[in-house]
Amino acid sequence: MKKQSLVKGAFVLTVAAFITKILVFINSIVLSRVLGAEGIGLQKMVMPFMGLMMTLTTIGLPVAISRLVAEADAQRDGVKVKKILIISLAITVSLSILVVCITVLGGKTFSRYFLIDSRSYYSFMAMIPIIPLGAVSGVLKGYFRGRQTMNPIAIAQVIEQIVRVSFTFGLVQWLIPLGIEYAAAGAVISSVLGEGCSLLIFIVLFRISHHRKFRVTHPRWNQIIRGKDVLMELLQTGLPTTGNGFVMSFSRALQPVVITKSLALAGVSSALITRQYGMLTGFVMPLLFLPAFINQSLGVTLVPAISEANAQNNLRLVNRRLNQALGAALIVGAPSTILLYLYAQELMTVVYHASAAAPLLKLIAPFFLLNYLQTPLQSVLVGIGQAKTAMFNNLIAKCTAVALIYPLASNPMLGINGVILAISIGVILETALHYASVVKFIHFELEISTLIKILGAAMAMGCLGRMLFTGLNNLSSKLGVTTIMLIGIMFSIFVYVWLLGMLKLIRQNNIIKIPLIGKILASLFPK
Structure with a gap:
């Protein structure tokens, strides 16, 4: 498979992430x-622990693999690439077996207490x-990222979600007569089946790309010992990333425990706690993360791009790429946040x-705008070799958020709103x-004027779109709330894109780089 440019790789992953988000939303x-x-x-009470288990089994190796494979590939060192894969598979397989046994x-003790x-x-x-399926998939994802071949990752992501959505309804319907707890378990099983298909896709595409020239078989610990240098390189990048991932996964896993205990102290019944937590994590969060597909693409493609510029000691290029990434994230994040806030009532009712x-969506949406900026900033820290700094920043923020949940959520006046406030502060x-x-490490200078233009265009879009929605709603009841809402949102998006073009935030030279459709769309924007 051919190596892809930064723009093409980001575009492929963005399209795949968008499709994936739609499928997740449907699910x-x-x-x-x-x-x-x-x-x-x-279901959502246990899903955070899935991320924690995956962090323990992969120990940050996917990021380390992508970085080392990219370096080895540039040096045409196929032997080192093979060593990286063998050692990584040996570590992840061994750790996954251990974690599964524990x-x-x-399981019973944990769920009870x-x-x-x-x-x-x-x-x-x-x-x-x-756990074992995701561990092996993580290694192969890191390999394909390092080779800057994003098509396998995109294909696997889409297939995984298609399988997951396909099995979810059938399994849940089949198990629901046995009880709601079995039906929820069926939804989790559909995720397992999706991950299994994703791994199968990775294996097939890996074998196709290498035919019989490249085989990775029977990873053993003695191979790790013989490849000490490669092991140390993997761990130098992987362990700080693991710490970062562990902090995030552990905080997500701890949140349901702290939330449920805090709400119980506020006098909320067990059934109501489960419903409120389900609304927050099952209804509000999917809507918030639906337009955040741009973050996933930026996070994958920005790290090697920043690493390359940093290796050349080109801080000017690092600054430029970060400003581009922040602008791209905000171009998606600002209108998404405003639309979610303005149409919270209609979206929750219709969907x-x-x-x-x-009210939960309206409360958290404005704060969540900052989440779009986190991925580019963190990717730069990892790319310049400051993964430890990113880890400590996450540790401080996550610990603060979890610590605030207890005093805020246990307050009967706040309840579940206290949970949202704590998460937002984090x-x-x-x-x-x-x-x-x-700013400290690369003397970063933020392009304030660009950010102001994006936010201004987004706010103007929101005002005009909501005015149209209100006018249509008052004039006619035949169209229905759903139709009027869709008209308002589509009109808002059209106005927003037009404003971006008029403000020259989107130019022809940006659009023309998009594969397949770039030349067609470029004619609609100024030079």
Whole structure:
């Protein structure tokens, strides 16, 4: 498979991430209709632990693999690439076996003492097979990223979600007569099946790309010992990344425990806690993360690009690429945030039939705008070799957020709103710390004028779109809320894109680089 440029690689991953987000969103709608808030809560209580288990088994190796494979590939050192894969597979397979054994033996104890609802045990056990599958997939993802070949990753992501969505409805419907806890476990099993298909795609594409010239078989610990230099290089990059991932995964895993205990102290019943947590994590969060697909693409492509510029000691290029990444993230994030805030009531009613979740979305959406800036800032820190700094920044922010959940959520006046405030404070703190660190290490200068133009265009878009929505809603009741909402959103997007062109934030030379459709779209924008 051919090596792809930064623009093409980012475009491929962006398209795949967009499709994936749509499929995830569809899946969340299906689950909300079949399981309800209570079933969603049972599933979401254990999902954060999946990320924690994956962090423990991969120990940051996917990022380290992509960096080392890129260097070895540039030096045409195929032997080193093979060593990297063998050692990485040996580590991840061994760790996944260990983690699976511990999880199986301690599943009942964990669900009984750490999760307030014992019914989550079935979902917790259903997630176990994903640990070894995801570990091996992570190694192959790192390899393809290092070779700057993003097509396999994009294909696997889409196939994984298609399989997941396809099996979710059938498994949940089949198991729901047995009880809501079994149906929630069925939703988790669909994720396992999707991950299994993703791994199969990676293996097939890896074999196709190398035919019989490149075989990685029977990874063993003695091979790790013989490749000490490669092992140390992997760990130097992987361990700080692991610390960062562990902080994030552990905080996500700890949040449901702290949230449920805090809400219980506020006098909220167990069933209501599960429903409120289900609304926040199953309804609000999927809507917030739906337009955040740009972050995933930027995070994957920006690290090697920054590493290359940093290796050349070209801080000017690092600054330029970071400003480009922040601009791209904000171009998507600003209008998304405004639309989610303005149409919170309509979206929650139409999509989930849960109007009670609308205030939660309106409260968290403005703070979540900063989340779009976190990925580019963190990617730069990793790219310039400051993964430890990123880890400590995340540690401080996540610990602060978790620590604030207890006093805020246990307050009967705040309840679930206290959880949102604590999470939002964590987002603000993490973004501020990343920004301060980037300024310190590369003397970063933010292009304030560009950010002001993007925010101004987004606010103008929101005002005009909402005015049209209100006018149509008052004039005619025949169209229905859903149709009027879609008209308002589409009009808002059209106005926003037009304003970006008029402000010269999007130019022909930016658009023409997009594969396949770039030349066609470029004619619509100024030079």
